[in-house]
Amino acid sequence: MQYYSTNHQAPLVSLRKAVVKGLAEDRGLYMPEHIDKLPKAFFDNIQDMTFQEIAYTVADAFFGDDVDSDGLHDLVYDTLCFDCPVVRVTDNIYSLELFHGPTLAFKDVGARFMARLLQYFVRSESDRRMVNVLVATSGDTGSAVANGFLGVEGIHVYVLYPKGKVSPIQECQFTTLGRNITAIEVDGVFDDCQRLVKSAFMDEELNSHMRLTSANSINVARFLPQAFYYFNAYARMKALGLAEQLVVCVPSGNFGNICAALFGHEMGLPVKRFIAANNANDVFYNYLQTGRYEPQPSKQTLANAMDVGDPSNFARIYDLYGHSHERITQLISGATYTDEAIRQTMQQCHEATGYVLDPHGACGYRALKEQLRQGEVGVFCETAHPAKFKEKVDEILHIDTPIPDRLAAFMKGEKQSVPMTADFDQFKQYLMQK
Numbered sequence: 001m002q003y004y005s006t007n008h009q010a011p012l013v014s015l016r017k018a019v020v021k022g023l024a025e026d027r028g029l030y031m032p033e034h035i036d037k038l039p040k041a042f043f044d045n046i047q048d049m050t051f052q053e054i055a056y057t058v059a060d061a062f063f064g065d066d067v068d069s070d071g072l073h074d075l076v077y078d079t080l081c082f083d084c085p086v087v088r089v090t091d092n093i094y095s096l097e098l099f100h101g102p103t104l105a106f107k108d109v110g111a112r113f114m115a116r117l118l119q120y121f122v123r124s125e126s127d128r129r130m131v132n133v134l135v136a137t138s139g140d141t142g143s144a145v146a147n148g149f150l151g152v153e154g155i156h157v158y159v160l161y162p163k164g165k166v167s168p169i170q171e172c173q174f175t176t177l178g179r180n181i182t183a184i185e186v187d188g189v190f191d192d193c194q195r196l197v198k199s200a201f202m203d204e205e206l207n208s209h210m211r212l213t214s215a216n217s218i219n220v221a222r223f224l225p226q227a228f229y230y231f232n233a234y235a236r237m238k239a240l241g242l243a244e245q246l247v248v249c250v251p252s253g254n255f256g257n258i259c260a261a262l263f264g265h266e267m268g269l270p271v272k273r274f275i276a277a278n279n280a281n282d283v284f285y286n287y288l289q290t291g292r293y294e295p296q297p298s299k300q301t302l303a304n305a306m307d308v309g310d311p312s313n314f315a316r317i318y319d320l321y322g323h324s325h326e327r328i329t330q331l332i333s334g335a336t337y338t339d340e341a342i343r344q345t346m347q348q349c350h351e352a353t354g355y356v357l358d359p360h361g362a363c364g365y366r367a368l369k370e371q372l373r374q375g376e377v378g379v380f381c382e383t384a385h386p387a388k389f390k391e392k393v394d395e396i397l398h399i400d401t402p403i404p405d406r407l408a409a410f411m412k413g414e415k416q417s418v419p420m421t422a423d424f425d426q427f428k429q430y431l432m433q434k
C-alpha cells in the first residue's frame, strides 16, 4: 500500500516511510492510497470473533502488504494485551471503555501498535542510527507513547508537554520513566508543543543531524489501529441485538480517534452516523455549522486532553470526503460543552446510573443524550479512566475515586524533566547536542 499526502505536493511513499517520517515533506498528513471494503462474510460473523481476531482482520487490510502475516499477528496480539469492553450505561447508551490499557487511556492502542511497528521496520534496516521519536502531548499521548516505547531498543522518545497544563497523575506517567524516555517541559500551551515538533521535522539541519519521527496522531501507525476497537464495539453491540441503528460518539481533540472510526466506516463498518463531541474548543463544531475551518488558540478546559485549537486530523477528514462540507455534515454532527455542562453531565449521569464519567467521556455521553433519535442506540468512547483526573472527578461527584494499582505505581517514581521555552531555536540547539 502506498501513502499520499493530504497536501498532494509530496511523492507517494511506502508504509515504512510514512511511519518513520510521520509528516509528509509538504507538511501534509499521510493517507492510505485506497481503503478496501471488508467482505460481507466478515460482518455476518463478527459477533462470534474475539477482539484480537477482529483487529487482525482490520490490520491485515491496511498493513498486510507491508508486514508479513506472522509479524502482523504478533504485533496485533501484543498491542491488544487488554480488552476494550462495551458497558451499558442506560437502555440506549453504552460506554466503549478504552481505558483498560497500561496508562488507562485509549491512546495505549495506537501508541503500542506504533512502537511495535516502528521496531519491526528499524530492525530490518541497514541504517543503524537511533530513531528519535518526538511527541507533543496535551496529557495522555505522552504517557501512552512513552510507555508504548519504554525499553524498545534503537528508539529514543522526547515527550513535549505544556508546563502546568497536564494533571499531576498524567505528568508522572511520562516524567518518571527514565531509560529511553526524556520529558521536556515547555513554557507554553499544547499548540506550542505541537509547533515545536512540526518545526523540528521541517528543519533540514536537524534532520541531517538525527533521525526524527513523530508519534502524534498525525502518524498513520498511531491513528489507524484505533479503528480496531470500533469494529469490536460493533461486534459486541451486534451480539446484544443493538447494532441496527448504531450511532458512535467520540470526544474529540486532535480528531485522530474519530478519524480512525471514519476509516472503519469506509471499510464497511455499519455505523449509521457519528458525533464529534467537543469541549469549549469548538473549531470543528463551527466548521460543521458554517463550512469554514477557522483555527483558534486552544482554550484550557476540564477535559484538557481535548484542548486543541487547530486539530491536525481535520485535514484527513476533509480529504477523506473530497473536501465536501455536505458529505461531512451528512455523516457527522457536532456538539460543544462548557466546563459547567461537563460538570452537570458527570453529576447527572452518576446520580441517575451510578456510572462515573471522566470529563472527556462526559462530553460523549451528553452528546448522545441530547442527539439520539427514536430507535437509535449510541456508543460513546470513555477515553480515559476517571482516576486519571481524580482531583476533578472527586470534587465534582463528591466521591473518592479508587486509583488502580498500575496508576499508583507511576506516582511513586521521581519526576525528571528538561525545562524549555516555546522558542524553536532553543529546542533545536538542545537536540543538536544529542
Ligand SMILES: *Cc1c(COP(=O)(O)O)cnc(C)c1O
Pocket: 105, 106, 107, 139, 140, 141, 217, 251, 252, 253, 254, 255, 256, 257, 258, 305, 306, 360, 383, 384
Ligand atoms: C487524546 C484524548 C482525547 C482526544 O482524542 P483525539 O484523537 O485527539 O481527538 C480525548 N480524551 C482523552 C482522555 C484523550 O487522552
